[in-house]
Amino acid sequence: MHPDSPTSTYRLQLGGDLTLDRAAGLVDYLDRLGVGAAYLSPILTAAPGSEHGYDVVDPASVSAQLGGDSARRELAGLLHARGMGVVADIVPNHMSVAAPAANPWWWDVLRSGADSAYARCFDIDWSAGRLELPVLADEGDGGAAALQRLGVADGCLTYEDHRFPLAPGTYTPGDDPAEVHERQHYRLVSYRRGRERLSYRRFFDITGLAAVRMEDPDVFAAAHAEILRWAERGELDGIRVDHPDGLSDPGAYLRRLHDAFTGWIVVEKICEPGESLPASWPVAGTTGYDALRETCGLFVDPAGEGVFTELAESVGAPADPGPVQAESRRMAAGELLAPEVRRIAALLEPAGAASASDAVAELLASFETYRSYLPEGRAVWDRAVAAARAARPDLAAVLGEVDERVRADPAGELAVRIQQTSGMVMAKGVEDTAFYRATRFAALNEVGGDPARFGVSPAEFHRRCAEREACRPRTMTALSTHDTKRSEDVRARLAVLSEAAEEFSAAVHRWRGVRGLSEPALDLLAWQTLVGTWPISADRLREYLLKAAREQKLRTSWIERDAAFEEEVAAWPERVLRDDELCADVASFVARIRAAGWSNALGQKLLQLAGPGVPDLYQGSELWELSLVDPDNRRRVDFTCRQTHLERLETGRRPGIDATGEAKMHVVRTALHVRRDHDLSGYLPLEPVGSAADHAVAFARGPGSGVVAVATRLPLGLAAAGGWSDTAVPLPGGRGTWTDKLTGRVLLPERTDGYCAAHLEEVLDRYPVALLVRG
Structure with missing residues (x-):
């Protein structure tokens, strides 16, 4: 690993299907793929049954569910033996308190109140009286009936399957549980109370996650002692900081972390378009949502905006x-x-x-x-x-x-x-x-994105890449993460719709006339989702649409469920997928845009991997991955399949572009190894020339600009115009041949007058992307 940053990272979502031990078994695969560092989801002890690790309950221990500290040490050792790094995801803003007994800090606060040694750890307003815990069922009575179900067992106050500690001296056998409850430092209240008043700060609106006072030096020391121990032993190379905006003073926190940890630090900071990190933050950069918007937006045709606006208006969904x-x-x-x-x-x-x-x-x-x-x-x-x-x-x-x-x-x-x-x-x-x-065009509805900005021009893309290289060259870049609303390959296919806007609009009107949902915005989102993920199972689509409906908070929500509407939403996927005529129509439409979606997917992936910053690959995305928002994107990854494809590529195979996704792995593997083997500092935009110049994006990297990336954009429009014809990309000057690492083809582009150019009709005849290396 480079002393300042890895060449790339590979995000592993650890959990029941992927423990630290199993991750150790992937080290050889990741190394051969060309990865620079394993980027691990949170591995400190989380709430029982946690599927993601962001609900930490004990910052002083590695999750036993994931394999414990011995498994962590073994994984770090294997990675370092291959010259790869270890990047850990940490959660300084909050801790899980949903199961009090699992969190020793919170348990002691409940037991001892403001006198607890851990009371300073949480952002609690003790002046408001007893600490309110919104856990009681509410049948419209404010939780009064639920209070009648309190009990005492094993030295704890009980309510259904919840357990809470008793303050010393507050219980004598035979006491009425309701009276015992009144003697505690906490008060159980209706779950609806979280929407009204609470005496502790939460993570967003999640009452089971209590905010931590990381501004207190002692709290910082206690919360970071374990991860800093790994660093002191040379077992940690990078840190990803979750949600710094929730901290009282993010800059002060990051300066304290920087003083304690000398490795690579990136922060999950969501920058709005044009926004930059505060200059005073001593970090390498963000986790890459800014780069995601710019790279994916490059493949969206702004000419389609008017049609999508009309489509939204025509079905009764918001257009602005x-x-x-x-x-x-x-x-x-x-x-x-x-x-x-x-x-x-x-x-x-x-x-x-x-x-x-x-x-x-x-x-x-x-x-x-x-x-x-x-x-x-x-x-x-x-x-x-x-x-x-x-x-x-x-x-x-x-x-x-x-x-x-x-x-x-x-x-x-x-x-x-x-x-x-x-x-x-x-x-x-x-x-x-x-x-x-606002589901006018779902490809734009992404973390860090702006649905009002319909696409990104090549000029804006180059400007932002140049700024990234100049200001924060070691920042992370991403296309898919554990938090994205949909995967990069779904977005790549949806981007094609901007080129086929009229056809898609007509299809939506045709489809919704047969099987439409009654809520217009959700209906429009559902059809885009169906096309973007086709083929998808009814179960996956059902879970996604129910989550989307609740997140909308229009006809139903997580708190106030509308059973009738949710039944309609839940039934929709099977109603659609059992309609043979409708499915044939959808399948036919997808077949017409699938190849263009693959072209977009390869293009945005190459630009990310070859561009400024440290590119992150989300687990499994080295093949086509048509996933939706969590938990759909945390489904088990078939690494056996991926290892098989890698072995095929290692024999020199140059695959065609088909449903296997092996072509994407070919692009990923090739680009990652070029990153390992070449200095990709600097950034030089290359301006294509010729009749189809608007359909190509290219840049050069490295000393003497010896590496060039070329990608196709707006492929349907390119095909309609008759292809590349006379279009070429000027190459950086200097003698020598160029080799396309994807095809193995050697180019001799220099003319007698010294002008060098890659003619795209030749260079992009097999793949819609090229990675040229001089010499």
Whole structure:
């Protein structure tokens, strides 16, 4: 591994199907594929039965479910023996408290209250009285009936399958459980209480995840002791920091982490288009959602926007994403995150007056980015305040007070809590609500994306790549992650629809007339999803659409279920897939765009792998992977199949582009090995010339620009125009031959006048991409 960063990373989603021991068995495969480092999902002890590891309960131990510390050490040793690195995903913002007995810190807080040695670890408002735990069933009585089901067993207060500790001296055998409950430092309340008032800060609106006060040096030390022990022993090379925007002072946290850990650090910071990381953060960069938007957007045809807008309008779905996002942010602030808003408002008015709450909610809904980082993020703050005042002039006085106090003390509690909460509003309002409501063109509805920006031009793509190379050349880049709404290959196929907009619009009207869903936005999303993932099972599609319907929060939600509507949604996949005539129509449509989707998938993958930054591959994505949002994207990966394809490629096979996906692995393997073997510093955009120049994107990397990547964009339009014809890509000057590492073809592009060019009709005759190396 390079001393500053890996050449690439491969994300492994550890869990029941992929333990640390099993990951050790993949080291040889990853090495032969060309991977620079294994990038592990969280491996500290998580909540019982955790499927993802982000619900940590004990930061001092490696998950026994994943194999424990011995398995971690063995994996690290195997990776290092191959010259590969180890990157760990850590979760500093929150811990799981859903099962109190599993979390020793939280258990002690419940047992001892504010006097607990761990009380300082959690962001709890002890002035609000007993700690409220929203776990009781609620039949419209506020949980009163559920309280009658309390019991005491084995020294614990019990409610159904929940267990809670008893404070010393609060129970004598024979005592009424209800009276015992009243003696505790906590109070069990209705699960609906989490939508109203809570005395502890959560992760987003998830009451089972309690925020941690990482700003306390002692809490930082306790939470990071284990991972820093790995680093001290030379067993950890990189850290991915989850959700830094939830911390009270992300910059201070990252500076403390940087002082304690000298390896590669990237942060899961969602940058809105045009936004950059604060310059003061001592990290290599982000986890790559900015690069995802730019790379995938390059394959979207802006000419299709008008047709998709008309399609959305014609079916009754929102056509303009802007108002939907604004409405959804207000809903998130005013409803989903009402407890956080009230806690902030209480800093303005002792009783948390309605006007103060309204002002705080409007301000939080007015941020254009996830967070302002005061004082250096003052411009973001000023724009949010101005927007809130314009939207609610009746609250100008309260907003003025907020603005004055925050600017006077940007490190004070009011400023900190507003900044912590604004990111929550963006995430819950936009990612987890608006992206399921404004479904005009689902390929754009991605983390870090902007559904209002229909595509990315080659000029913007090159500009952003050049900035990345100049400012943060070791940042991570990604196309698929564990948090993306759909995989890169689904997005690549959906991008083709922007070139076939009229045909798709006609198909949707035809299909929905037979088997449409009654909610227009969900219906439009369902048809795009069906096309993007075809063929897909009814079970997978059902689970996705139910999640989408609940995330919409229109006809049903996670909290307020509408059984009748959910039955309609759940029945839709089988109704569609059992309709032979409809399925034949869908299959025929997909067959017409499938090859173009493969072209897009290979193009965006090569540009990511050869471009600036450290490219990450999400597990399994070296072959075609048509996955949807979690938990669909955490399905078991067939590594045996992938190892078989790798063995075939290692014999020198250059596969055709077909349903096996072996062509994608060929591109991945070739590009990763070029990254290992060549210095890819620098970035030089190459401007194609000729009649089809708009359909090619190319750049050169390395000293003397000895490596060139070329990709096809908008393949349907290219075919309609008659192909490449006279189109060529000028190559960096200098004598010598060029070899396309994908085909093995040797090119002699230099003319007598010294002009070098790769003629695309020749270079891209087998694959829609080329990776040229001089010499």
